[in-house]
Amino acid sequence: MSSVSGNRFLIEPTAIAGVYTVTRRKLADERGFLSRLFEPEELALAGWRGPIAQINETGTARAGTVRGLHYQTPPHAEMKLVSCVAGSIHDVAVDLRKLSPTYLRSAAVELSAENGRALLIPEGCAHGFQALTDDVRMIYLHTAPYAAAYEGGIDALDPALRLHWPLPVINRSPRDEALPRIASGFEGLTP
Numbered sequence: 001m002s003s004v005s006g007n008r009f010l011i012e013p014t015a016i017a018g019v020y021t022v023t024r025r026k027l028a029d030e031r032g033f034l035s036r037l038f039e040p041e042e043l044a045l046a047g048w049r050g051p052i053a054q055i056n057e058t059g060t061a062r063a064g065t066v067r068g069l070h071y072q073t074p075p076h077a078e079m080k081l082v083s084c085v086a087g088s089i090h091d092v093a094v095d096l097r098k099l100s101p102t103y104l105r106s107a108a109v110e111l112s113a114e115n116g117r118a119l120l121i122p123e124g125c126a127h128g129f130q131a132l133t134d135d136v137r138m139i140y141l142h143t144a145p146y147a148a149a150y151e152g153g154i155d156a157l158d159p160a161l162r163l164h165w166p167l168p169v170i171n172r173s174p175r176d177e178a179l180p181r182i183a184s185g186f187e188g189l190t191p
């Protein structure tokens with residue numbers, strides 16, 4: 001799909017099949033602005049399917065912090081729409097779908113409160129980010145509820161992924177530091 005300039009969003013493809021940037025249009029006036037975080041008909045153009053099953057907020061205090069790379073496996077695999085509503089982040093998706101033409105390819109984009117950009121991530125792709133500022137706030141829309149027993153992840157510092165983190169990486173959770181690497185026998189995800 002090429003770029004779609006809709007009423008509420010500008011939807012643009014990335015290097016990964018099915019991963020899109022979604023830039024919110026701001027309706028501005030002298031008080032400030034209004035923008036929509038979600039609009040089913042327009043986001044269906046980028047493949048969004050099904051109702052929102054869960055909405056999360058995260059706060060990240062320190063620039064340099066990396067969260068992820070996380071995903072959920074079937075039957076709790078999920079699409080995510082990831083928005084930054086305070087500060088800015090270096091946002092990353094990695095295609096883990098074994099049969100995908102973009103398997104193990106990554107897409108990276110800066111999301112910020114200022115640029116109003118979000119990342120739409122389909123099932124089978126891992127997500128993570130690095131805070132580029134202090135006091136980052138994220139809003140996540142999920143098509144499946146959290147299922148801890150079905151959470152998977154890949155080490156954000158795995159050299160096989162060739163990811164570039166703009167700042168020195170700090171403050172990873174013990175769980176994230178212990179996530180497996182591709183070389184440890186990862187065989188890709190199937191739907």
Ligand SMILES: Cc1cn([C@H]2C[C@H](O)[C@@H](COP(=O)(O)OP(=O)(O)O[C@H]3O[C@H](C)C(=O)[C@H](O)[C@H]3O)O2)c(=O)[nH]c1=O
Pocket residue numbers: 056058067068069070127128129140145146173
């Ligand atoms: C995702 C999630 C987590 N939790 C609990 C589990 C832990 O006790 C605590 C922190 O979870 P976690 O360390 O996984 O949080 P993040 O590192 O920010 O992970 C999230 O951010 C990465 C980058 C993502 O893409 C995922 O959406 C999500 O995994 O919240 C819940 O109670 N509900 C939830 O939906």
